[in-house]
Amino acid sequence: xxxxxxxxxxxxxxxxxxxxxxxxxxxxxxxxxxxxxxxxxxxxxxxxxxxxxxxxxxxxxxxxxxxxxxxxxxxxxxxxxxxxxxxxxxxxxxxxxxxxxxxxxxxxxxxxxxxxxxxxxxxxxxxxxxxxxxxxxxxxxxxxxxxxxxxxxxxxxxxxxxxxxxxxxxxxxxxxxxxxxxxxxxxxxxxxxxxxxxxxxxxxxxxxxxxxxxxxxxxxxxxxxxxxxxxxxxxxxxxxxxxxxxxxxxxxxxxxxxxxxxxxxxxxxxxxxxxxxxxxxxxxxxxxxxxxxxxxxxxxxxxxxxxxxxxxxxxxxxxxxxxxxxxxxxxxxxxxxxxxxxxxxxxxxxxxxxxxxxxxxxxxxxxxxxxxxxxxxxxxxxxxxxxxxxxxxxxxxxxxxxxxxxxxxx
Ligand code: SAJ
Numbered sequence: 137x138x139x140x141x142x143x144x145x146x147x148x149x150x151x152x153x154x155x156x157x158x159x160x161x162x163x164x165x166x167x168x169x170x171x172x173x174x175x176x177x178x179x180x181x182x183x184x185x186x187x188x189x190x191x192x193x194x195x196x197x198x199x200x201x202x203x204x205x206x207x208x209x210x211x212x213x214x215x216x217x218x219x220x221x222x223x224x225x226x227x228x229x230x231x232x233x234x235x236x237x238x239x240x241x242x243x244x245x246x247x248x249x250x251x252x253x254x255x256x257x258x259x260x261x262x263x264x265x266x267x268x269x270x271x272x273x274x275x276x277x278x279x280x281x282x283x284x285x286x287x288x289x290x291x292x293x294x295x296x297x298x299x300x301x302x303x304x305x306x307x308x309x310x311x312x313x314x315x316x317x318x319x320x321x322x323x324x325x326x327x328x329x330x331x332x333x334x335x336x337x338x339x340x341x342x343x344x345x346x347x348x349x350x351x352x353x354x355x356x357x358x359x360x361x362x363x364x365x366x367x368x369x370x371x372x373x374x375x376x377x378x379x380x381x382x383x384x385x386x387x388x389x390x391x392x393x394x395x396x397x398x399x400x401x402x403x404x405x406x407x408x409x410x411x412x413x414x415x416x417x418x419x420x421x422x423x424x425x426x427x428x429x430x431x432x433x434x435x436x437x438x439x440x441x442x443x444x445x446x447x448x449x450x451x452x453x454x455x456x457x458x459x460x461x462x463x464x465x466x467x468x469x470x471x472x473x474x475x476x477x478x479x480x481x482x483x484x485x486x487x488x489x490x491x492x493x494x495x496x497x498x499x500x501x502x503x504x505x506x507x508x509x510x511x512x513x514x515x516x517x518x519x520x521x522x523x524x525x526x527x528x529x530x531x532x533x534x535x536x537x538x539x540x541x542x543x544x545x546x
Pocket of ligand 1: 253290291292293294346347350354387388389390391392393394395396397398453454455
């Protein structure tokens with residue numbers, strides 16, 4: 137079988153790779169020629185455990201190749217970004233562009249799968265764009281010019297993608313039952329877990345629901361952290377104790393919620409039904425307000441120092457990755473640096489070689505090594521629970537003001 141994966145990012149590239157490993161011939165398509173070149177040389181443009189070796193393997197075997205044009209294939213998987221716009225609505229323009237590029241290649245009988253996380257109705261919209269381009273094609277089953285559609289959301293955890301891609305249960309939502317069945321046959325090639333069939337809208341909503349569930353639960357932990365601070369209680373101890381209850385399982389507070397999924401997807405539910413999404417919307421606001429609370433805490437301490445040096449430990453959006461997308465800690469560093477009248481922020485981020493542009497531009501921010509930064513610092517601000525920080529010798533923090541947003545050193 138020939139498969140074409142459109143969008144070779146965090147989800148598209150691992151998907152293309154495991155499908156190629158399972159025996160299909162896969163063409164990966166991306167608008168970025170540099171990413172295409174890298175992949176064709178067996179290199180991966182971002183860090184993900186086990187991915188590069190796997191890509192190099194399937195490229196060398198000739199099972200995966202990357203290009204910028206969409207070829208004909210029996211099955212298409214669309215894995216392009218769905219960012220949100222100002223009004224917290226999903227921007228479907230990348231999906232629509234992918235659909236327009238796929239449309240001319242279709243001859244009838246193909247399957248087009250949307251994997252991108254999308255608001256309810258996006259798969260139907262993708263189909264509509266294809267039929268706008270091609271009025272000779274139809275969704276009517278049994279006709280030679282039928283095209284099938286499904287939504288198969290991805291639920292892999294960054295850092296564990298190569299494992300979870302194969303081991304996680306998958307929801308497969310067809311616009312028609314036949315679409316779902318065809319998609320199931322494709323995913324069954326490489327997915328060892330359960331394949332759960334439903335309709336496209338339910339599948340879209342299920343994916344959003346999973347991430348909203350996590351967001352609401354993290355918001356609960358973050359709200360507790362503010363209350364505990366106010367009451368002078370250690371929130372980590374509090375949660376640990378409460379979690380001894382057999383039916384309580386509170387998540388961990390932190391400097392905010394980042395990444396391109398949990399901080400975004402709940403908004404797609406809110407924008408689909410504003411009136412009924414009070415809790416989901418409030419949880420987003422609680423989590424989004426956390427970085428400001430961290431900054432206030434640091435500034436309150438820094439104000440009492442003449443030339444405060446802050447060592448900010450971590451700017452990735454979570455532990456042990458190099459992904460800076462929607463990272464609360466990165467925003468904290470930027471805003472903090474902008475608001476400090478004097479002094480400096482030393483950023484320690486072992487997973488990157490250079491600061492992102494907006495931080496590099498600031499005169500009072502620099503990238504530093506862990507030991508040196510802590511040595512020079514008045515305030516040590518722990519923002520990400522990277523393994524490298526976990527093992528840091530805490531005796532060396534004794535003279536420092538420590539603000540530990542992850543409870544790593546308690
Ligand atoms: N976080 C906390 N406290 C916690 C857990 C996480 O503050 O107890 C923060 C993290 O530091 C990070 C953010 O939440 O800033 C998100 O991290 P995460 O590890 O919870 O999730 P992601 O964004 O890496 O991946 C999520 C996963 N979804 C769920 O666990 C429901 C993953 O399975 C999805 O595939 C992914 O979103 C996605 O692509 O949608």
